[in-house]
Every structure is written in C-alpha cells, then in structure tokens.
Amino acid sequence: MNLLFGLSPFLAVGVGALLLMLAEAFGKPNVAPGVETTDAGAGRAGELALGAAVILVIGAVLSVAVWVAGPESLPELTQVAPHLVIDKFTLFFSFTLCVGGALAALLAGGYLPEHGIDRSEFFPLLLLSTVGAMALSAAGDLLTLFVALETMSLGVYSLIGLRRGSPRAAEAALKYFLLGSFAAAIMLFGLALLYGATGHTDLAGIGAAVRSIGSPGSTVSAGKILISLVLVLVGLAFKVSAVPFHQWTPDAYEGAPTPAATYMAVAVKSAAFAVLLRVLLVGFGDERLASWGAGWPPALAVLAVLSMTVANLVAGRQESVKRMLAYSSIAHAGYALVGVVAAMRSPEAVSAVAFYLLAYTVSTAGAFGALILCGSRGAEAVSYEDLAGVGKRHPAAALAFSLFLFSLAGLPPTAGFFGKLYVFRTAIDSGLYTLAILGLVNSVIGAYYYLRVMVYLYMREPAPGAPRAVTMRSGFVATALVAAAIFVLLLGMAPGFTLDMASGAALTAR
DSSP: OHHHHHTHHHHHHHHHHHHHHHHHHHSOOOOOTTOOOSOTTTTOHHHHHHHHHHHHHHHHHHHHHHHHHOGGGOGGGGGSTTTBOOSHHHHHHHHHHHHHHHHHHHHHHHHHHHTTOOOTTHHHHHHHHHHHHHHHHHBOBHHHHHHHHHHHHHHHHHHHTTOTTOHHHHHHHHHHHHHHHHHHHHHHHHHHHHHHHHSOOBHHHHHHHHHTTTSTTOOOOHHHHHHHHHHHHHHHHHHTTOTTSOTHHHHHHHHSOHHHHHHIIIIIHHHHHHHHHHIIIIISOOTTTTSTTTSHHHHHHHHHHHHHHHHHHHHTTOSBHHHHHHHHHHHHHHHHHHHHHHTTTOTHHHHHHHHHHHHHHHHHHHHHHHHHHTOBTTBOOOBTGGGTTHHHHOHHHHHHHHHHHHHHHTOTTSHHHHHHHHHHHHHHHTTOHHHHHHHHHHHHHHHHHHHHHHHHHHHOOOOTTOOOOOOOOOHHHHHHHHHHHHHHHHHHHOOHHHHHHHHHTOOOOO
C-alpha cells in the first residue's frame, strides 16, 4: 500500500488517461439530429475536458499528499528506483505538471468547439503526454529518461497538428517532429556514449563513475564524458527552447491550437527543466564538471544570456501576440537557466527554479487563456491590432490578460515577481553578479512588449473598417482563468506554503 500511495500521482493520471480514452471511444456523439458522424467523441469536448481536468487535479492533490506524508518515510519506493525516483523534487514537479495540464484541458474545452475542431482525441493525448512528463521529472535512469521523453513528445506532436485542414498547423507539427527527432537522436547518442564510458545507466551510478576519474584504477574516459555531456545538453536545450535551439518554437506555437501551445509552453518546458537539473546534479555533479572553469555552468550561462537577450529583442518586434508569447517563453527559459547555473554552488537554486517554473506555468496558461477569451470563431484575436479596444468591450478579459502579463513581467504582487526575485537572489548569493544583472536588465526590456499589449487593450481603438476580434463566452475558459488568477495572486501575496514545498524540493549531487 505504501508503494501504491507513493506512486498514486502517476497511477491516477495514467489510469485516468486510459479510462478517458475508453470513454471517448465508446461514448455516443453529441451532434445535431440527422448529422452523420463516425467520431464517437464528436461534440463531447466539454465532458472530456472536464474529465481530463478532474483527473489532473486528482494527480496534483495526490502529489501534495505524498509530499506532506514524506516520500522518505515510504521505504517501499526503493523498489522502483533508480528507474523512477520518487522524492520531493519529483512530487513538486508532478504538482506543477498536473496544474498546467488541467488548465490547458479547461482551455481546450472552450476553444475546440468554438473554433470547429472538436477533436476528442485531444484530451487522452494530453493526459498521456502528462504521464510522460511526470515520469521524465522522476527519471533516475537513462532508459526511463528516453522513454518518458518520447512519450511526452509524441503526444505533443499530435496536438500541434490537430487542426488537419490548416497548412500552418501541418507545417508546425512536421517541423517540430523533425527537429525534435533530430535532437532526440543527438541526445540518445550522448546517452549511449555515457553508458559505454561508465558501464551504468542509472544517474547515481554514472555520477559515482564520473567522480572516480583520476583515481587509481579508474577506467572512465574524461573525453567521452565531456562529449556525452555536450550531446545531452544539446538535446535538453532543444526541449527547453534555449537559444540557439529555439527555431521551432515560434512556428510551433503559432500553428498549434492555442490550448496545445499552452500545454507546450508550460508542461514540456517544466518537465525538461526537471530532468535537466537531475541529470546535471546527479549524473554530472562532480565538482570538476560543476565548476566555472571547465564544466557545464559556463555553457549554460551563455545559453541563458543568449535566450534572454535574443528572445526579448525579437519579441518586441512581433505583430502576432502568439509569436510574442512564444519568444516570451524562450526568454523565461533563459531566466530559469540562471537558476540552473547557480545550482553549481547553491542547493537553494534548485528550489528557486522549481518555484519559478510553477509561477511561470500559471502565468503563461492564464495569458494564453485570456488571448483565447478575447476572440471567437472567425474573429480570433491574433495580432496586437485585434486586441484594440477590448478593455472597453470586455473589461473582465482585459483585466485578466493584464494580471497575467504583469506576472510574466515580474511585477509585484504577482507570482512572477517572487519567481524572478528568488532566482536572481540565488544567483547573487552564488557570486554570479554579472548573470543576475543581465537577467534584471532583460526583465526590464521584456516589460516593453507586455505593456504594449495593455496599450492596445485600453488605449487603442480598431481602425475604421478593420476586422474586429469578438470575445467568446465559455465557462471552461473562464474557470481556467479564475483558477490561474487565484494561483498568481496567492503565490505573489501568500507564497509561504509553496516556498516551503519548493525548499523541500532541493536536489543535490549524490
């Protein structure tokens, strides 16, 4: 029972995904009388979205329950180690992934029927991808890591191409699939080389083998370890969409249905950062590899600076709000990488990254949800011009959008403020002053394109004769926005419990 309880977040989402798939396959279509359809899930996006959201909320609650009970008090969990490492680090990210997935499911419950793509397979795919993402955050073995990564990715490839009649969606799905497969192949080669060099597939064993380099009798090749480290970093940098491995991101976000883009932005990125931290600190945590002089920190620092700077400069030149949010997600990957670099000296940096990703998850899901609410079928809000005057026509949608943009910009009293404060503080405490200053400067630059949205919401009116976005009405989207807003405000004004959870999620080399 202890083992089942420890694994309950994974079991709840996994079994729930299978049950939802059966409910989708064997249910009755909800279509108008006389309309013929072969899709059993036609017209049932609402009930399937509700089912998916409930399953993911259960997964989030169980993650908190196991965290409170303490996975260290469940010795039976060693039976699934090292393939799955169930610790507080894993449970915090499982909570974050379930929250992000639930918000994306609710957004899809309103978006898909509104835009005529009521494809019910969206929800089982989302749940199965979330199972892969949760397993990825718990992966303590190279085999589990790769299988979980592909489980998560294959579902996302399908979600991007859900709008079958759209050439842009097909292009986005194909581009992400091809580039993702290429990046996965590079990482797989690195994992194979790592196994060949150390004789281990578990990260703890790999870490011990790496620490033995230079000691009498060690046969581990330092050259092979360095090459495998580079290859693995390339594969994971693609998943977090760090510059220069970000080229797929704007096109994939723009071509995908907005709920799918939301899920990519929050779940895929959070899971990728979770496994990145575990691989670096457990597998490559040797003090020589985690040093500023000859290890992975300087490489990640370069990626962080490039991601923040390039993304912020390009985001300010976008006319599509979805593309702006795509580049915004790249910039936020750069901010999170600052915390990953600081983890070389401070275990608290891991907690900072975990809290930051939770704050980013609810803020980004809310921003995409507000964008969904600002448009409807045939009058979707895509560009800045489409948002002109929404503040007067739909004050609630504009207010929600403004709140989430404030959080993404890192302004108090929102979750984003505490997230950035926590990350930059750990960077300063670790002596990374230049990196922290560059992060702060980029945060100021990034505020420009967030404030630009609000200028159009409240201070512009549509040009005469120009197409005008028409706000939609959806209980699912409204529920997602209210839930995201509550998270953003609670994490910003009363972050105590979540900060305690994040502090307990610290991960050190072992």
